[in-house]
């Protein structure tokens with residue numbers, strides 16, 4: 001039932017909107033809407049019941065284990081939400097003077113300093129609104145750097161074939177050509193291929209480390225040298241920072257610019273698709289190009305650095321200063337953890353991943369890179385299951401839903417056939433991981449015994465498998481009351 | 483350990499299963515010389531009670547002000563239900579709905595949102611959100627340029643928010659797209675067709691049309707839309723969703739309607755929060771849907787023929803199309819859209835219209851009462867929605883500072899971005915402002931203006947401005 005189907009003309013919630021309907025006499029008719037916009041006309045109770053019921057049709061961290069690789073679905077502490085939503089924070093207009101927001105700005109400034117420490121970078125701007133916007137800012141800074149040196153030939157960004165889709169998409173948005181670098185059998189970047197690919201056309205390399213294959217890139221120093229010697233810069237996709245916080249700093253690995261996904265490592269909620277925050281960090285040579293505004297402190301007073309302070313900045317990325325509320329949540333999380341807690345994040349994320357990997361391996365699952373340690377995630381391949389039973393990774397993913405577990409990331413990275421990218425995160429208990437192992441093993445048994453059961457899964461969710469072909473062919477993206 | 487459930491004995495068991503002695507052994511693939519020094523700028527952890535104290539103290543320091551600022555973000559009443567429901571864990575802590583069967587709640591809500599936005603803007607289709615209004619405009623510019631194949635220029639009125647022009651420029655210039663600024667009428671505060679029609683349309687993909695514009699003024703959307711279409715340009719409407727309950731929606735502008743509508747979604751259910759998170763929306767004509775960036779939810783059926791919802795047309799997106807995607811956007815502003823959908827459902831068509839009408843009435847009252855003060859003049863003689871420009875005989879920076887001391891954030895100083903308007907500021911009164919607050923604003927402004935007139939501060943005397 002859609003909210004529109006509950007609607008009855010003339011029903012209204014009189015306590016939600018202004019009491020009297022004021023008449024307008026000073027806007028000529030040509031500017032006005034002739035009809036009422038056809039939004040639903042429902043009571044407050046109908047709204048509450050409808051959306052409460054809809055929420056119950058979701059899997060979420062609060063209700064289910066959610067081992068979605070590359071997404072870092074860890075617990076989102078409720079205190080972060082509560083204290084980011086104090087009325088003074090919620091009511092402050094972004095254009096009001098900084099004197100009305102010193103408390104808020106202090107939180108942001110402290111967060112900025114902590115992020116510098118965690119990443120080992122010289123400067124941080126909190127302004128990008130998500131990881132992909134951080135990537136955009138980072139690659140645009142690389143472009144600005146080359147342009148500032150009048151080095152105009154560089155028109156290519158290198159991206160490993162295992163990279164997340166946002167990397168090549170970002171390079172294109174920044175006006176670059178994309179060249180893919182292959183991965184070797186051990187899951188590392190193919191260094192010889194990289195050596196052959198770099199040249200005077202190379203603007204930079206975008207790298208995730210630990211990579212999207214869940215392993216720490218062994219040749220990182222060599223890679224950094226190859227790219228730098230060719231005159232390119234090194235971009236760090238920080239989506240997997242959770243695996244190394246406190247253990248390794250991207251700045252020490254030779255990266256020139258990095259983004260972080262605070263909605264991953266700093267545990268701000270994913271909200272069913274967002275919002276996130278994608279702060280960028282840079283080393284000395286990119287400092288002048290950081291996106292604005294940036295919060296600064298002078299003699300105990302906080303203010304924004306703008307285009308007036310940073311004339312070489314790549315500019316602004318959003319109408320205000322970034323996803324302030326997300327940044328506050330990340331700040332609160334960082335304070336609750338503190339330095340010891342921050343170290344433990346990587347330790348226990350890594351412990352959980354390696355434990356789960358060991359358990360699954362001992363129960364007969366194929367690990368894609370069996371000689372390697374898992375970083376905070378790892379890949380299982382169900383290729384042999386498909387060969388033996390015809391059951392594919394997607395079927396197993398759907399059947400996991402029946403067992404009360406959200407599926408891992410499926411079919412990413414594209415390199416590994418029939419793959420699951422599994423990221424348990426540090427906030428899950430051993431019991432939860434053991435339960436997941438049992439469920440997965442049970443499904444593999446089902447696949448051999450009764451493949452149809454798995455192929456037709458899920459059976460217990462509000463809907464069974466959806467017809468995606470129909471969705472794309474007979475496009476219905478807005479309700480027409482039919 | 484904060485948020486980590488492991489007991490000592492579990493840790494031992496787990497290490498045994500892995501076959502290592504310590505957790506540190508798990509990091510043995512990291513070259514030794516890369517291992518980090520201890521964190522130095524991260525303080526010791528504190529507990530929930532302590533962080534509560536820190537945050538409350540800082541919030542108190544910031545305080546609460548009576549707000550007369552708009553300029554793209556607006557204070558509206560948000561009914562209690564909206565955030566009570568939005569922060570339910572099932573919405574708050576879910577990921578992007580990639581596993582459709584386990585995400586029907588979010589997916590159906592997004593489909594309802596898309597429907598509401600399409601109806602508000604009078605266009606056929608909507609996506610599931612972009613980052614914010616400014617970046618949504620940039621995405622619309624990119625979409626228009628893609629749709630028009632060889633064209634690389636876009637006409638942008640200077641009556642859109644200056645920061646929007648900056649953001650669009652940051653986002654599109656890497657691809658060699660040129661933005662052509664259109665000047666405005668200093669009498670009407672709008673973009674007359676006569677100014678626009680002086681532009682060459684060679685190589686131009688689209689015209690951006692704001693309604694209302696940054697000054698709160700209503701543009702001649704019909705004439706601008708028809709002019710653009712007559713010259714083979716696409717029309718990108720930049721609109722406020724609250725205003726859409728009252729004003730003619732982009733889909734009905736001129737003879738054919740605007741092709742794309744974008745805007746800032748914050749006014750419908752999202753708190754001001756110092757600038758974010760907000761959300762951007764984008765609607766368009768069906769024929770442009772393949773140029774649309776971001777996620778789109780479609781309605782379909784399951785294996786038993788029951789209706790259900792799923793992400794669709796994903797071949798436009800980065801995770802499928804990679805370097806050829808319509809945009810790099812991945813994470814969007816889902817939770818804000820959850821709030822917006824619930825807000826719009828609660829208010830309904832009549833409630834939303836009442837909000838719009840009350841905003842208009844309050845702003846009219848504010849402008850009329852402030853314009854009576856000596857040294858204050860209302861600029862622009864055209865119809866407006868819920869904002870207006872006042873020209874002062876004194877420096878607005880100092881006036882706004884003095885108002886702040888009275889607990890009023892009084893408006894936006896326009897003198898930097900619009901020097902041609904002299905000492906002017908942009909003010910706004912939404913439905914949340916009471917008559918008393920509006921009167922108080924007048925009383926304080928009058929007192930501040932007259933005191934400064936009689937006894938100008940030294941700085942002004944030196945600068946010769948007084």
Ligand SMILES: Cc1ncc(COP(=O)(O)O)c(C=O)c1O
Pocket residue numbers: 070071130131132133164166167208212237239240261276278811812813
């Ligand atoms: C490896 C990697 N890079 C980049 C991104 C993009 O980040 P966001 O979704 O915050 O834009 C993601 C997120 O899914 C990711 O996993």
